[in-house]
Amino acid sequence: MPQRILLVYTKAGGGHYSLALTLYRLLRQLEPSAEIELFNVFEVGPRWIGQAIEDGYNYSVQKQRWIFTIFSSFNSNKPAISTWARVLGSRLGPRINEYLERFQPDKLIYCYPVNHGFRRLRYLKQRKPKTLTIVSDFYSPHIYWFLDTKDQYVVASPEAYTIARRNRIPSENLHFFQNLIDPKFGSPLPAAEVIRLKDELGLQHPYTVLITGGGAGLKITWRLVQELLKLEGINLLVVCGYNQRLLKQLEALKARRNLQHLHLFGYTNQMYELINVSNVVVTKAGPAAIAEILSQHKEMIVCDYIWPQERGNVELLQQEHLGYYIRNPRRIAEKINLLKRQETPSEATPTPNDAVKLAQFILEM
Template sequence: MTSQKILILMSNTGGGHRASAEALQAGFARRFGDRFQVEIIDLLIDHLPWPLNQLPKSYALLANYLPWLWRLLWKTGERQIIASPLMTLAARWAAPSIRRVLRTYEPDLIISVHPLVQEMTLYALNQEGRQRPYVIVVTDLSTAHPLWFHPDARLCFVASEEARRRALRAGMRPEQLRQFGLPIRPAFAETPRAREVLRRELGMDPELPAALLLGGGEGIGPVARIARCVAEGLHGQGTPIGQLVIVCGRNRILLTRLKNRRWPVPTIVNGFVHNMSDWMAACDCVITKAGPGTIAEAMIRGLPVILSGFIPGQEEGNIPYVVDNRVGAFSTDPEEIARLVTRWFGEEREELAAMAARARELGNPRSTLQIVEEIANVLAS
């Protein structure tokens, strides 16, 4: 039997889109073996003409160093009177390139995990005249931009009730929507080993509670300041009341700097890791910016979250998602973050346990498998 072809469209504007695409690819392989041939392409960078292929390059600069300008662009794009003609112009400009992509890959179904590709790809599909199911998997947890949604999609998967409401306001029909959670790495669908076992394997203290500090894939943000304050707070009155794990991502300068520092409590400093599921299962709380994928993974592992920052626009809604559900807190002040962790590991241990239980109730370890099963049903119908 010939494998059916699925093409996943993404772009490297932040690590979340690729991570979601790879989670879906792994989910298809795990659930269906070789029944589907799933390929991932960066449509914007690798296949669109200039200047459209330059758009992703501006994202990191704007989001990380000019957040006020990114927020302005985000809010401007929410106005249909401005966004609609711009996307129509981009769709016409990109159509020949996207038709070449469709002829090259000949997919039986297309999945989008990026908000900028809907209008362009569906315009090219209409020009081509061949019907191919088009599915959207929204990779934002709560604050989903209107560009995510298109009425011509067969299905649209959202991760929260707020994202569902935004989809309906953008013109999606209830029967098009599915709410399972974000696509996450298959390792998070497995029951983790005992915390004490993992801690020994990972070189951690098996007894002390642990805070996991994440700097994202690129290790951007005040990671060093937060790490110093948290370590000092956990040192207490001379006897450590906790330990610290720091993940610096691909930031080698930060990695070297923190590895060479003397720490007052047991501390492990890592670069980019491929076993995040184990590290989360070994820890008691996580400190991270408000990235949707990390929050979803933390919920599955029952890990209370301290949000230390956010990208304006798409990550703003993740703060009330965490705070209002009472699974964590938000602070951009490293000293306040340290005080929170110290209280959680000290006099507020019962509240930490209650937050962990609520987090597990929010998490859905089967979200990726549920999404790929629904998509497979589209091809079977």
């Protein structure tokens, strides 16, 4: 009987969804006979819950960071998180259980910290499928990842391992895999393909700046674009993610000023290609974004991070001199202008990527 694997995710943060998509593709390649499905936990319940959490996350990260900070602080102790899980479970649990009964997975892979809520479901109590939580906050994961001390966990750094052990996860339940990004990031595009893509995108200048901030986009994108438009001789690629308002504002600006060197994208699956044609990438401190940019040996400027789970990413970036942490749009533009004038080829260093190994581990568990 073929394996039935359910990859559980949400769109409250683009990195979780990206990880689920990567594993989905790899698992299907490695085991074509397996039945594999992607499952957004908020799509089966009342729509207002998904809007409140997914859209609320994107809004708070983009516009009102204090809301997210307060929510994270509230969820910094296990009793508060357990209460929140029970409230959501009362509305989502029956619908999720119905879905599980229909698909009947023998393995549940959590790409988002929902294992604590799932273990209460009747399907898990009766069928006892194998479960695995993949901690996609690589360096400073929030404690809500580690509520279920009986689950199996994947961590990607010694820092995450230490936090897991501090939250009483047994060492035998912890498995170490690094980076976990799409394997295609393991090597750059051939030079001829980069030239073709530049022609296809209409990149007229030799130097290209990419602005990207995950699903929610960057808070400072509008102001940063204004500053970068003052620089001469650059192509400007801007990924707005799910932020349709920002995308429309920039489209209007482009049309009004006839900005041929400004290229705009909503949510895109072409990050590999966009990073390859760029010289420098401005982003927030999402672990997947950092790993993807470093794998292609591009200059990186981090301008923002989500507290607390992305703070460790910024600290690593600064300690290892992997990029620059600059918050002010004007200073970012000044730095990019400096990098443009003194550009030197980046030294290629091997970047470990265990995504394929993790997919094999899932199939064998």
